[in-house]
Amino acid sequence: MALPLSVDIAVTHLMGRRRQTIVSVLGVALGVGFFIAVAALMQGFQTYFRETIIDVSPHVVVEDEFRNPPRQPVQALYAGGAVELRGLKPEEERRGIRNARAMVEALRRMPGVTVAPTLSGQVVLRYGGVDEAASLVGIEPEQEQRVTTLAKDMEAGSLDRLNTTANGIVLGRELAKKLGAKLGDSLLAVTAAGVTRRVTVEGIFHTGIQNLDEGVAYMLLKRAQVLQDRINVVNQVRLRLADPDQAPAVAQRVEARFRYKAESWQETNQNIFQIFTVQNAIMYSIVGAILIVAAFGIFNVISTVIYEKTRDIAILKSMGLTEGDIRRIFLVEGIIAGAIGAVMGWAVGYGLTEVLASIRFDFSDDPSENRFHLSYSLLHYMLGGGFALVAAGLAAYLPARRAARLNPVEIVRGAA
Amino acid sequence: MGAGEPVLEARGVTRVLSGAIPVTLVEGIDLSIGRGEFAAITGPSGSGKSSLLYLLGLLDTPTSGSVLVEGEDTSRLTPADLARVRLEKLGFVFQFHFLLPEFTALDNVLIPMRKLARLSDREMRTRAQSLLVQLDLGDHARKRPDQLSGGQRQRVAIARALANEPRVVLADEPTGNLDSRNAQLVFDTFRDLAHRTGTTVVTVTHDEHLAAQTDRRVLLVDGKLVGSTEAAHPA
Structure with missing residues (x-):
């Protein structure tokens, strides 16, 4: 008797159709259950x-390039005019970030920002009979450590x-x-500039x-500059932020100030995040x-209950229960x-x-890569239950x- | 006319079922039934007896004319208001018992009281139990309808109709499914109810023998009121 009348009748109806009720409840439970499991799996992976x-x-990452090609003087002169230039030979500039030292100093003064200058270029590494092309990144180890977790990732x-070491190099594990190279092995490094050096494997990271x-592959910035024949050149400045979510805003500010293209990690991995969106959808x-x-x-x-209970509905209405009841x-x-269903689904x-x-x-x-990365979130349970x-x-x-809306008169007449 | 002030009145009540061919169920009914009166609506089949009862019981609304309950014109009330009047002032008994099959006799009688929610749980149970005792069902309160006989079920239905102390009990062929002994029992109950407690009882019946036992007979033919007679008062 503790139950309100409508709940009491509702429960009675469901108990009377127990088997069918259980089946429909199981349907809901499976839906909610799968949602929670799949959400844990996908969000777990995405977060990881x-x-x-x-x-x-x-x-x-600030690079030595620009988002838009440089405007030619004639275009500036006839802005908006129908000007087309053909056979234009762009001025050959010395690549690299100009005045990188000043830029690094300026960036360093921004709050919550750590900075490391690097030179990145292509290299071919030769060991035994194997040639492998790789990106060679010239770094200053103590600064790089503050910007990426490279030091922690050393295997x-x-x-x-x-x-x-005079010509030390650090390689990725794969x-x-x-290459078949191990710690201490001596490789041959060849760059597009035509410089060849013997380098020694001083570290392997993963x-x-x-x-x-x-x-x-990583080398000391100075050695990489020699190897690339680009003395004193820096073509990449890497930033680490106290708050990674601020990256797009910081990138925008940096680009507005220094004109060089500044790419946030969100932009770099844009295509993957787009895939995540599709996955979620x-x-x-x-x-x-x-x-x-x-x-x-449930429907x-x-x-079925309503079909079976038309007589009950008729008498309840004639008794004075309203349509709302x-x-x-x-x-x-x-x-x-x-x-x-929701609780069972949980x-x-x-x-x-x-x-x-x-x-x-x-x-x-x-071992951390040999299992699913799962995220246990109360939100998933709430969402599933809410759905x-x-x-x-x-x-x-x-x-x-x-x-x-059933009309009790019609039912009462028919039941006689 | 009636035994007291009018409790249920029909004024020019006409009910037409709209459709390709409109069907007139009842036409121009004027009727006044007083407090404590035990009245029978009689007539041949298809004469509109039940239709008139449903109109008087506010289950159906007249196409024209109006029905008054205790002097209150119900023609302008919303469906929710009509439900309220039915809950508080009217009680129904049909040919079929219409008991909720999963509920015990006691729980069936409790339903209107729980909807009205004017008494405490304990008071409701006490009242429901005493109603069942009055109807000689004291030992059957815990039984479900399928454990009761036809006569017992109909008496539970009467107890349910009386749950909220209605002014009027409206019965549609209440004895149609009963043997003559049980039918007599139901009519005795109604007469007792009307004369002892002042509850007005209006019942539709085609059983002349039973109709003769009421205070008043209202005769319908082809949807029209053709006679309203005071029956001989049985001693």
Whole structure:
């Protein structure tokens, strides 16, 4: 008797159609469960990916190029005029960031920003009979450490040994593997400038980001400048921010001030984040479809109950229950089914996530890469439960409205 | 006319079912039924007996004319207001018992009281139980309808109609599914109710023998009131 009348009747109806109710509740539970598990999986991966990028790579990279090609004097003269230039031979400029030292000093004064100048260029490394092309990045180790996690990612040797060895080089793990080179081995480095040097492997790093691990090598900035025949040139300034989310704003400010192209990590990885968006859209559509199917189950149960209970509806209305009371009875039935489904779905979702968490692969020697990265978020549970309740409410509302409009006179006449 | 001040009145009540061919159910009914009166609406089948009862019971609304309950014109009330009047002042008994099959006899009687919510839980239960005792169902309060006989079910339905102490009980062929002994029992109950508690009872019946036991007979033919007679008062 503690239950309000409409809830009491609703529960009675559901208990009377137990099997059908259980099936529809299970539909909701599976929908919610899958949503939670898939959301944990996808958001887990996306967060892991984002954090790895934020961790490993610089947040803003200033390069020695411009977003737009330089304007020619004649275009400036006839702005907006129909001018086309042909056979123009651009002035050959010495590449690199001009006055990089002053720029680094200026950037360093910005709050929450750490800066490292680098020179990046192509190199071919030769060891045994193997040639591998790689990006050679000239760094100043103590500054680079503050901008990327390179020092922490060292698997063998160390970054500091670049300072003490005459021609030391640090390789990504996959690059070293392809070359067959180990710590202490001596490689031949050849650049496009035609300079060849013997270099010694002083360290091997592993970031977990494929591009870096198999295509990047580090040397001391000064040595790289010699190797590239670009003495005193810096073509990349890397920034790390206290707040990585500020990267686009900082990049914009830097670019406005120095004219050089400044790229935030969000921009660099734009295509991947776009894929994430598409992934999320697909996930939400699939889960939406599951819940729609579940909603049909609820619609079905309530429609059946209403069909069976027309006499009850007639007598309740003749007794003085209003249309609102009748609607509430069946709406409550839907909400109860949805709520039980949501709670069971939470359990299913938690269970599935635990199963996913226990799966191990054999991708690499790094144990952190041989499992799914999952994110346990209360928001997913709330969203899944919310979806279920809304879907169940809508599924119940339509038949409930029909029930409320039943005319008791017609039913009473027919029942005699 | 009636035994007291009018409780239920019809003034020029006409009900036409609209459609390709409009059907007139009842036409120009003027009727006044007083407090504590036990009245029977009689007539051949299809004469509009039940239609008139549904109009008097506010389950249906007249096409023209109006129905007054305790002097209040109901023709301008919203469906929710009409439901309220039904809940507070009217009680229904149909040919079919219309008990909620999953609920016990006691719980069925409690439904109108719970909707009205004027009594405490304890008071409601006490009242429901005493109604069942009055109708000789004291031992069957915990039984569900499928555990009761036809006569017992109909008496539970009467107890439910009386739950909120209505001014008027409207019964549509309440004995149609009952044997003569149970039918007599139902009519005895109604008569007792009308004369002892002052509750007005209006019942539709085609059973002449039973109709003869009421205070007043309203005869309908082809939807029109053709006679309203005071029946002999049984001693």
